[in-house]
Amino acid sequence: MTESVQTGSNVSIALLHYPVYDKNRQVVATAVTNLDLHDIARSAKTFGLFRYYVVTPVPEQRALAERIGRHWLEGWGSTYNPKRKAALELMRVVPGLDDVLHDLEDVYGRPAKIVMTGAQGRTGNISCADLVGLLRDFDQPYLLVFGTGWGLTEEAFARADLVLEPIKGPGDYNHLSVRSAAAIILDRLLGR
Amino acid sequence: MTESVQTGSNVSIALLHYPVYDKNRQVVATAVTNLDLHDIARSAKTFGLFRYYVVTPVPEQRALAERIGRHWLEGWGSTYNPKRKAALELMRVVPGLDDVLHDLEDVYGRPAKIVMTGAQGRTGNISCADLVGLLRDFDQPYLLVFGTGWGLTEEAFARADLVLEPIKGPGDYNHLSVRSAAAIILDRLLGR
Numbered sequence A, B: 001m002t003e004s005v006q007t008g009s010n011v012s013i014a015l016l017h018y019p020v021y022d023k024n025r026q027v028v029a030t031a032v033t034n035l036d037l038h039d040i041a042r043s044a045k046t047f048g049l050f051r052y053y054v055v056t057p058v059p060e061q062r063a064l065a066e067r068i069g070r071h072w073l074e075g076w077g078s079t080y081n082p083k084r085k086a087a088l089e090l091m092r093v094v095p096g097l098d099d100v101l102h103d104l105e106d107v108y109g110r111p112a113k114i115v116m117t118g119a120q121g122r123t124g125n126i127s128c129a130d131l132v133g134l135l136r137d138f139d140q141p142y143l144l145v146f147g148t149g150w151g152l153t154e155e156a157f158a159r160a161d162l163v164l165e166p167i168k169g170p171g172d173y174n175h176l177s178v179r180s181a182a183a184i185i186l187d188r189l190l191g192r
Helices: A034-046 A059-073 A076-080 A082-088 A097-108 A128-135 A178-190 B034-046 B059-073 B076-080 B082-088 B097-108 B128-135 B178-190
Strands: A011-016 A052-055 A091-094 A113-116 A142-147 B011-016 B052-055 B091-094 B113-116 B142-147
Touching: A011 A034, A011 A097, A011 A178, A034 A052, A034 A059, A034 A082, A034 A178, A034 B178, A052 A097, A059 A076, A059 A082, A059 A091, A076 A082, A091 A097, A097 A142, A128 A178, A142 A178, A178 B034, A178 B178, B011 B034, B011 B097, B011 B178, B034 B052, B034 B059, B034 B082, B034 B178, B052 B097, B059 B076, B059 B082, B059 B091, B076 B082, B091 B097, B097 B142, B128 B178, B142 B178
Parallel strands: A011 A052, A011 A142, A052 A091, A113 A142, B011 B052, B011 B142, B052 B091, B113 B142
Antiparallel strands: none
16 A cells, blocks of 8 residues: 555544633533534545544534434435535544544554644644654554634643644734644645 | 744735535525634634635625624624634625725735635646745735635636645545635645
8 A cells, every 4th residue: 555545544533522621711511513523524534534533422412413424424415415425424423532542442453642732832742743754653543632612621631642733823823713723733744 | 024024914815705616517606604704714813814805796795794793893702702803803895806906906006916726726726835935025915715615616717816736635535615725725825
């Protein structure tokens, strides 16, 4: 298999709706957003990822995400827009981060390295360029974790094997949507 | 003024809701999407752009975009989330591409170069790397144009001074959302 076929095949992405902060730094579970499902699935498909995990402990929210997925995978939407079907086929809806890790270990036979992302710089951040080098070990699965709301909690960050540098532009403003941040990070890591 | 302050200051972005294709390659005006306003404004602010133009010939759609903008600029939203205010301050809502070009010529005293974007490769595409070089001429304004729906029409492309290469991942799938494509292109052109 050529490298270009394998690129991204050891990388998955998880969007956590819990535990994340709200505006007042309270720990909350955020609501599933329709365009988070579509946009991140399409980015994941574009950059050759293995799976896209939508993570929420709230059963009703999982049911909503599943219903949106089924609409494009099985229903009228699957024939109306096959490109969305191809993207949403990567999506798995699970209650927690442990479920993601168990799933990946089942597939790859070894634990995934957890790469947390966020808008704040942290000591020991890894750069996208350095992570690109690590991703070339195709036997090692990697999970890129993104938070909704005002970002992943400290408790979530405590589980990281690696923390990725924040995306910055020329100025101080770095309040990208999670959809935009995920797209940029996937491009930096896996775009050619 | 240092280069880092100026980066992006000669670049604006326009999101065209007309003339674009629908799924069946009919020319249509698409509806304004709330998250297109927010996500692209936040990306534009992050990467130091001058302005973000939302373009639609439909008066009711312009009124909707203006109302969303005002909510975050003047209303309750401006104090609830000042980061959104800072981003949406870049937004201008206008009927057509000519209005965008007139506005830019008023500001810079010379016509903007029109850079069209799309998911299809075209003869004579410019690469992001080559465009980065051109953008260093800070006296020359540039307008990055994105289409909604199934993309900008041939009539729209005919007005391009430059056409940017499409964003590709390792495979053949390149159906990013316009929000994701805009984020990636701004990062490739202006991210450090």
